[in-house]
Amino acid sequence: MRSRRGAASASTWWTPIPERTRTQLRVGRLVKAHGLKGALKIELYTDEPERRFTAGAEFSLQVPTSSKWHRKTLTMTDFKVFNGNPVGFFEGIDDRSEAETLVKAVLWVEQDATELPTEPDAWYQHQLANLEVWRDGVMVGRIARIDPMPAQDLLVIANGDTEVLLPFVRAFVPTVDLQNGRVEITPPNGLFEDPDPADAEPEPQGAGRRADAAEADADAPAGDEPEVPEADTDADAEPASEADPAKD
Known part of the structure; x- marks a missing residue:
């Protein structure tokens, strides 16, 4: 689900087919066996x-397709949260070995x-995918997908041969406007236009003087190379030990 309030949930986009009344939503991924x-x-x-x-x-x-679970379904029997981690229990999965066959599903x-x-003020991704994107009465592209981010989701707008990222806020x-298949945007200046040369950052002051100084040094008579002292090293320093791997 996508919300302009920034609720982040990693998921893929799904292109809606108008004549279908049902679709599917990706709601989770099984990442690791928990317990025995x-x-x-x-x-x-x-x-x-x-x-x-x-x-x-x-x-x-x-x-x-090589998985024993290909074209099969799972039925949940219980859902709990242990130490902040969501954990699911499913019919027919009674031991750790069987659970491990489902990892990454x-x-x-x-x-x-x-x-x-x-x-x-929230929508599912399949409802946003492929909507027209309008700005100041002009269509500037279509929503290609939504990329979830920690702060807020990003609309990925197909604009010709390029993709423009716009925070979904x-x-x-x-x-x-789902009924008319479009969204209206008010993006920051320059997001859909070529940048104005006047907006380019000026060259840092002193850059020319540094170049002149380098040329002057090149014209100076050659002399002995200055002796560079060796950097101090801490012979007794040891690399930080690796953290213990996480355990269930």
């Missing part, structure tokens, strides 16, 4: 974990393509 009873740590790709990860929730799996859920998030994207 088949639990798995989950990297969340959703702002609504309490809604997506409930007992009985069914997930489609994105795995390599991406979890997808079915979603009504027209449903909006419950959070105000109200100041720059005041209007999202």
Whole structure:
């Protein structure tokens, strides 16, 4: 889900197909086995974990075609948080060895393509993908995808042969009009135009004097090279020890 308030959740974009009433949302990834009873740590790709990860929730799996889980689904039996880490339990996954066969699997859920998030001023990525981007009455591109970032998400706008990154915040994207398939933007100056030469940074003062001094030194008579003292070294210094690997 994408929110202009900056809620970050890593996910991929999904191009909507108008005639479809259902789509899929990527909501998480299984990253590591947890404990000995088949639990798995989950990297969340959703702002609504309490809604997506409930007992009985069914997930489609994105795995390599060589995986035993290819074209299969998982059903959740329980969802807990241990030391800040989301952990899921699933039907048929009863030991650590079986859990490890699911590591790196991406979890997808079915979603009504027209449903909006419950959070105000927020949209799902498949609803934003491919929308027209308008500025001052002129179409300047289309939304290619959304890149999640820690502070706020970035709209990646296809503008001809280039891509322009625009923070997805109200100041720059005041209007999202799903009904008409467009967003209105008020980007910073220069984002969609060639930079004005007048805006170029001036050459730092003194640069010319340094060049003149170098030329003067080149014309000076050659002499003995100045002796450069050796830098002190700490022979007793030892490299920092590596941190112990994280454990479950």
